[in-house]
Amino acid sequence: MSVTLCGVELDNPVIPASGTFGYGYEFAQYYDINCLGTFSFKGTTREPRYGNPQPRIAECAGGMLNAVGLQNPGVEKVIAEELPRLKKCFHKPVMANVSGFSVDDYAYTCERLDKEPQVGWLEVNVSCPNVHGGGMSFGTDPAAASAVVRAVKAVTTKPVIVKLTPNVTDIAAMARACEAAGADGLSLINTLQAMRIDLKSRKPLLANVTGGLSGPAVFPVALRMVYQVYEAVSVPIVGVGGVSSAEDVIEMMLAGAAAVEVGAANLTDPWACRDIVRALPGVMEKYGIEDLQDIIGGAHHG
Amino acid sequence: MRQGIFTITENALLAAGAYKMVLTGDTTDVAAPGQFVNIALPGRFLRRPISVCDRSEGRLTLLYKTVGKGTAQMAAMRPGDTLDVLTGLGNGFSLEEAGSTPLLAGGGIGAAPLYWLAKALIARGVRPHAVLGFNRAADVFYADEFAALGCAVTVATADGGAGVRGFVTDAMKGVSYSYVYACGPEAMLRAVWERTTGDGQFSFEARMGCGFGACMGCTRQTTAGPKRVCKDGPVFRKGEILWEA
Structure with a gap:
């Protein structure tokens, strides 16, 4: 079941996505999270952030909307408090998810986390739809995304994976720009910008007005974008979006993903990732897959 | 869990x-x-x-x-x-601080968790007073069940159709109590919080993503920093609660 992601071997391709898995220990109470390939920890910024006002969560057919707004204790506290706690329950390299409000923010936070021995990859989130003047505004403009990637690459040594937003006209163009700027890998997709309106109050249900859509509803969109990006770049892709079964993992890999993140499924079933890892060998056998590395991008080769 | x-x-x-x-x-x-x-x-x-x-x-x-x-x-x-x-x-109520005559303030469906609390308090030899607020007489439930446990019970309805006319806070007037346990809509919790002189515990509702502390969907600000209603709450101490302006 092992795969390689930017030169680092994973026991399996299953990775809980940032923002759905905290810093790991909430889940380590319920199962041994060392069964995972790795996980991407909660999006971290230079300064602490409270995030958006309530309500932050809404539901829809086949998924959910969130407008958390990058609540996190800030990089200093993450290094001082969260990573030592994480180390006790997770003994593999972890993916550090980073967001920011300026190029300098990204570079600063990535440089700090790059020095942490536990960190195996930096996942640079230029795609959060729920903050203003940061996050997604970098991920919808190829020049801005390139500037972030170049600045981060200049101050780090670990593989840099850029997390892309689906809220663009041409995801392949964004992917090519990030690759050209030096990205070692790409993860996609972040959530789709969405909203709900409360019929009683006749107002947007989320205090932030809009939120990010995730869950099974977005899986076909994510799959399509992974497929398109696979044709556009040669760096490895982490497929993200609505994955909730071992079959979905295989499908994402056939579209071109070298590894797969699982997000919203963790919130409705805390054991979702463990169960996907457990189910994977059976599904591989069913479809005659001996080595997962062999099927990456398989849908492109006729 | x-x-x-x-x-x-x-x-x-x-x-x-x-x-x-x-x-x-x-x-x-x-x-x-x-x-x-x-x-x-x-x-x-x-x-x-x-x-x-x-x-x-x-x-x-x-x-x-x-x-x-x-x-x-x-x-x-x-x-x-x-x-x-x-x-x-969630954390649940702490029973240690109840004193001899705690007040249980329930707003609408918020009365639900106070029933088990009343039972647990009575098992410790404490006699709570339940003040249950509803909109109309047709909304009233569990007043008899609370009474059957051995609680003093006061019902309030906003339209005066049953019990005291007004809100939970109107029905609290004249009741002497050692401590407050409250559960109900945020406006009701805030009214009780503002009128309570002593200490107490308040149980909050929130729109939740996961319910077990992973997603930060239900965070509220407290005097001790951001806390998750689902994991650090839903019960918060009177002194740590902050209200949005």
Whole structure:
């Protein structure tokens, strides 16, 4: 079941996505999270952030909307408090998810986390739809995304994976720009910008007005974008979006993903990732897959 | 936290729009009054967090109000139907500080978790006074059940159709109490919080993503920094609560 992601071997391709898995220990109470390939920890910024006002969560057919707004204790506290706690329950390299409000923010936070021995990859989130003047505004403009990637690459040594937003006209163009700027890998997709309106109050249900859509509803969109990006770049892709079964993992890999993140499924079933890892060998056998590395991008080769 | 399949043994209308559901299953992790369960419903992506009204070995009682499609779906379920339930969520009330005559302030469906709390307090030799607020007489539920436990009970209705006319805070006037436990809508909690001179514990509602502390969907600001209603709450101490302007 092992795969390689930017030169680092994973026991399996299953990775809980940032923002759905905290810093790991909430889940380590319920199962041994060392069964995972790795996980991407909660999006971290230079300064602490409270995030958006309530309500932050809404539901829809086949998924959910969130407008958390990058609540996190800030990089200093993450290094001082969260990573030592994480180390006790997770003994593999972890993916550090980073967001920011300026190029300098990204570079600063990535440089700090790059020095942490536990960190195996930096996942640079230029795609959060729920903050203003940061996050997604970098991920919808190829020049801005390139500037972030170049600045981060200049101050780090670990593989840099850029997390892309689906809220663009041409995801392949964004992917090519990030690759050209030096990205070692790409993860996609972040959530789709969405909203709900409360019929009683006749107002947007989320205090932030809009939120990010995730869950099974977005899986076909994510799959399509992974497929398109696979044709556009040669760096490895982490497929993200609505994955909730071992079959979905295989499908994402056939579209071109070298590894797969699982997000919203963790919130409705805390054991979702463990169960996907457990189910994977059976599904591989069913479809005659001996080595997962062999099927990456398989849908492109006729 | 534990995931279990529960079987519905009872699901009946209790008052206007309020239902009582009794379930059997593994209640091992349901440890304290004030905790909640999170229920998966067929065709709904997110679970529904519902506070525990009562618990005995292998048996859970939930009271819920039909406020949307999910709870309407619950109301249509029949005895024998099964539900996937995460149990043992949230911190629950602490009983140590109750004193001899604690006040239990319940606003609407917020009365539900106070029932198990009342039972637990009475088991410790404490005699609580339950003040239960509703909009109309047709909404009133569990006043007799609280009384049957041995509580003093005062009912308030906003339209004066039953009990004291007005809100929970109107019915609190003249009641002397050692401590406050409150559960209900945020405006009601705030009114009780502002009028309470002594200490107390307040149980909050929130729109939740996960219900077990992972998603930061239900965070509220407190005097000790951001806290998750689902994991650090839903019960907060009077002194740590901050209200939005």
